[in-house]
Amino acid sequence: DAGVTQSPTHLIKTRGQQVTLRCSPKSGHDTVSWYQQALGQGPQFIFQYYEEEERQRGNFPDRFSGHQFPNYSSELNVNALLLGDSALYLCASSFTGDGYTFGSGTRLTVV
């Protein structure tokens, strides 16, 4: 049974560029949440998608946007990258909002 798959695993971008991260949820899961984890910190909630709509977002600027596709997979887009956006980006999938399963994350480095 495939778990949550994220791609790419590592990414290096230049300040000001745009980036797209991808997530395929665990089979049977319909909800996708995105988290940002800075080094030495706990994951911070970015937003959650269900039925292709953003349900709620955390305290992140509009430079962070997302999308969910009919097959429940999801993308996280970040525009106008800042050095402070360097972090591990985690995708978690769930069904009815509990039992969150996390992917291995995408390590984004902004230089």
Added chain:
Amino acid sequence: EDQVTQSPEALRLQEGESSSLNCSYTVSGLRGLFWYRQDPGKGPEFLFTLYSAGEEKEKERLKATLTKKESFLHITAPKPEDSATYLCAVLLPFSGGYNKLIFGAGTRLAVHP
């Protein structure tokens, strides 16, 4: 504001030296409390879910307990392979009847032979 605080930030143990990690929370409408283990550069790995005060869950050398204001993760006779960051997260309701998972900063555990 909902808040999850974990202590200590870091813990160093000798192999076999039992200890406890703490997760205290100030939230509205707790729907569950989760413990995860995270290895460096990896995603969190699910350990336990607790739903009500007094509930306990065990898995190998780990035991999680929950009260109305905090949770403990007890580690009995730890081994070096238990070294990791342990994350506590609370499941909270938000508008529309949905849930979101909010994390503490974690406890970094190092177990030395």
